[in-house]
Amino acid sequence: MTDWAVTFRKQLYASADGLIWAFSQLAPYRYEQLPPDPGYLGTWPPARLVWHAAEYERCLALPSMQQWLGGEMPRADAWPDSDEAWEYVFDRSFNSLASAFLKIRQQQIDLLDELAGTDWEGLYDTGWGPRSLAWIVTKSIQHTFEHGDMLLRMVLWWDIIEQEIAQGNG
Numbered sequence: 001m002t003d004w005a006v007t008f009r010k011q012l013y014a015s016a017d018g019l020i021w022a023f024s025q026l027a028p029y030r031y032e033q034l035p036p037d038p039g040y041l042g043t044w045p046p047a048r049l050v051w052h053a054a055e056y057e058r059c060l061a062l063p064s065m066q067q068w069l070g071g072e073m074p075r076a077d078a079w080p081d082s083d084e085a086w087e088y089v090f091d092r093s094f095n096s097l098a099s100a101f102l103k104i105r106q107q108q109i110d111l112l113d114e115l116a117g118t119d120w121e122g123l124y125d126t127g128w129g130p131r132s133l134a135w136i137v138t139k140s141i142q143h144t145f146e147h148g149d150m151l152l153r154m155v156l157w158w159d160i161i162e163q164e165i166a167q168g169n170g
Contacts (some may be wrong), residue, residue: 031047
């Protein structure tokens with residue numbers, strides 16, 4: 001039998017560490033730059049990826065986990081994931097964005113203790129339809145890996161793609 005709280009605690013810590021480590025490997029002057037080759041490196045600057053991950057967890061993931069403790073289902077419009085919302089983010093520094101993400105991630109990890117005796121596989125009505133708590137937390141981990149992967153691509157390939165473009169090969 002899976003000890004969901006223990007398993008998810010490890011995965012939530014590890015995926016958060018990976019995302020922030022990847023972000024830290026980029027040169028600070030690139031945090032707000034659009035990457036070259038949007039088809040491979042995405043259409044958002046690195047800072048927006050981290051903000052996006054933090055806002056997803058603050059507006060959807062954490063409230064969805066809290067449903068199993070009697071919380072309300074998040075409203076469909078709870079997550080302001082738009083260009084307009086991004087424009088209102090004034091402190092886009094590494095420290096501010098990393099801190100915001102890690103703070104909300106720690107709240108999810110802390111909530112695992114309260115959820116330890118919960119039926120992790122029972123279905124609740126969620127914003128994704130009928131889903132289990134295990135699915136909700138797995139989605140947070142997947143989402144973090146997805147954006148961590150994009151940041152790592154930027155770390156590894158940004159310079160090379162820029163060089164190829166400059167040489168007329170991109």
